[in-house]
Amino acid sequence: MKYAELANSGVLEQPVYEPGKPIESVAREFGLDPLKIAKLASNENPFGASPLGMAAAERAIRSIHLYPDGGCYDLREKIAEVRGVSPEAVLIGNGSNEIIELLGHAFLRPGDEVVMGAQAFIVYKLVAKLFGATPVEVPMPGFCHDVDAMLAAVTERTRLLFVASPNNPTGMANAESDLIRLAEQLPEHVIFCLDEAYAEYLEQAPDLRAAISAGRKVVCMRTFSKIYGLGGLRVGYAYGDPELIQLLQRVRQPFNVNSVAQAAATAALGDLKFLEKCRVENEAGRQFLCEGLTAMGFETHAGQANFVLSRVGNGKMIFEQLQQRGIIIRPLAPYGMPEYIRITIGTAAENAKLLAMLGELVESGVIADAR
Ligand SMILES: Cc1ncc(COP(=O)(O)O)c(C=O)c1O
Known part of the structure; x- marks a missing residue:
């Protein structure tokens, strides 16, 4: 065999x-x-890592004989402060890629459907397939997510709906009003996963916190791999309703984010x-x-x-x-x-x-x- x-x-x-x-x-x-060689292939930061992040990483390396803080206390506190949410509303991942997979672990069963743009970040499709769910790909006129078409693609079987804004690889962003409308109009059995990997490059990032507080099923994801320049350390985060975040905490590994990454990300957040x-x-x-x-x-x-x-x-x-x-x-x-x-x-x-x-x-x- x-x-x-x-x-x-x-x-x-x-x-x-x-x-x-x-x-x-x-x-x-x-x-x-x-x-x-110039690597212009993975949307990394060509200016390197945040200097504050690098200095913190160098300090943290002296303690790598110890396990990291599995609960990422300092980093969650700092993100909570910066995002204006409670620490219970924050989950740290081994890159935001891991968080996309954790959403699959927590919410997808074979036969479920995952709605996404046809030219959206490819990991949404890979994760849907990994859990036996069907990726439902919605056309993107002008390379932008079409909120109405995505709403129309939702069925009884849909569990997750992904929008990256700005989207990779197309670069287009949706207006905040469109994203709020999507959050408000999705049925109760669908979780709207807003991928904000490139949000720091926007003049003003969309704010879905009011929709989250109002009980709409929304989870937002960010990463330290892009503007913070920490792609090699693998760290990203999600924020959303504490109940959803607690479910994701259950399905992650005990020490999913290493100590050097935690220290660097905590410092980089303040490197304005x-x-x-x-x-x-x-x-x-x-x-x-x-x-x-x-x-x-x-x-x-x-x-x-x-x-x-x-x-x-x-x-x-x-x-x-x-x-x-x-x-x-x-x-x-x-x-x-x-x-x-x-x-x-x-x-x-x-x-x-x-x-x-x-x-x-x-x-x-x-x-x-x-x-
Ligand atoms: C839209 C989008 N989401 C998520 C990721 C994953 O980032 P991370 O390095 O945090 O896993 C990327 C990486 O290119 C991306 O483009």
């Missing part, structure tokens, strides 16, 4: 998440100097100077990239996060060409968008290098062939 025959139903059809290619593997493959610098640089980079890409004739979507979307013809071919030249971006065929690439907004030097390399590809005719 082979192992596959012993596997749980669904495991064999479970797609594998394809992350952005690591710098080291591109360096090995193409014989490049890793220090000269760093956040402001990153926001300003990100806006300048967005404008620079969008102008450059548009000037080259590419349909480009600026979005409201830390990446832009561009239609280059054959996304995979452009990805491969750029990779050979030391730039890693993300081709979007796995999202059903084979003509598009997603480019994380980098430092000014990285953005300039990207445009220069693309310019070379246009001039040499490679891009024309890819169209």
